Amino acid sequence: MKNFAVACFFAALGVLANAQPAESLAAPVPPTIDAERARIGMERATLETGFLAEDAECYKRFAVNSCLDKVNVRRREAMADLRRQEILLNDEERRIRGADQIRKTEEKASPENQQEAAERRAKAVSDYQSRLEREKQKTEDRAATQSSAQSNSEASAAKLRGSQEKSQVRTDKQATAAEEAKKLSERQKEAQERKAQHEADRLKQTKPSAKSLPLPQ
Template sequence: MKKLFLLWFAGAIGFSAMAQPGEDLASVAADRERERINAERMELEARFNAEEAACYKKFAVNRCLNAIKPLRREAMAQLRLQEVALNDQKRKQKAAEQIQKIEEKSSPEVLQQAAERRTKALQDAQARTERSQTKADERLDLQKNEALNAASAADKAKGSQERAQARADKRAAAAEEREKYNEKQQEVAEKKAANEKKRREQTKPPAPSLPTPN
């Protein structure tokens, strides 16, 4: 998409140095490009709004929103860069039209110099556009990496919490088992003591009889 845009941009600059039919073609191309940018902006807004709405249905709402925001900013920044390029091209086209009027009354040397200036202006514009695109791509990659790192850290923290909870549950279960075991042992001891007492009472010798009177 970047190369196609640069080719269109270069063609539009070239059109600005041609006669009126060429200028009309450049103007039509610019208008169509603006319409495309506006349509794409509306589509992106609708898509990001839908994604943000979906975030509120998830458990990690803030993490979901934070992952979308940088992507939204970068997408809109890309469209803005294209608009800036269009505006710059329009200004250059007007300047080229003025130069063309002057060149029509100028000498061959002046015409050659003007052609060189146009060539240099095109090269400078292309270089600026490429630098802007490169910086935008680097920012987008950085923001994506930051979002991924944040999500990874959140997942690790969640995993650590879950493991800690599992250990706590295991300790609680073990304590409960020990308590049940102790209670059972206590019941066994009490039952054994009761049986032993009962056995002693049953085997106790009878009391001696009273002496018979004379």
């Protein structure tokens, strides 16, 4: 979004540049472009200083390579963003110089040619603004895609956790059921053993005693 705002400012600057009097014989670079270039240079130096400090901190950690990789990813993204801003500045500077050249040609051209040149300038401005709109849309689409991917990842993770929790519940129930079945089997076995012992004791108690032998005559 920052790039888009800067680019819109340059587009407006280009319109003002086209509206300058035809007597202008040169198209000096607007101070705003030089100021933006200086700002980008200062921002690049500040960022690099910060990243170098982060590199130094990485060397104090155990996972040095992992830390440096993360810093380099952010370094490349930041520097690429500044490079895109520089490209927009260069494009705008070339467009302003090109418009000045067209104005010089128009000074010697017929009214019809001047009208055609004005239409070409208007089309160039329109094309430039369309390009900015497309860049804005791409940025928003990328942000939406990243957000959607993150949401899908979080949903998948939640679904996986739910599935794991259900699986654990089933496992716990099965373990509990197996333990209960084991205890029931042991109780039944103990009951059968007690019953068999009781039956054996009863038989011993009810067995008739042996008859006494007759006395000798």
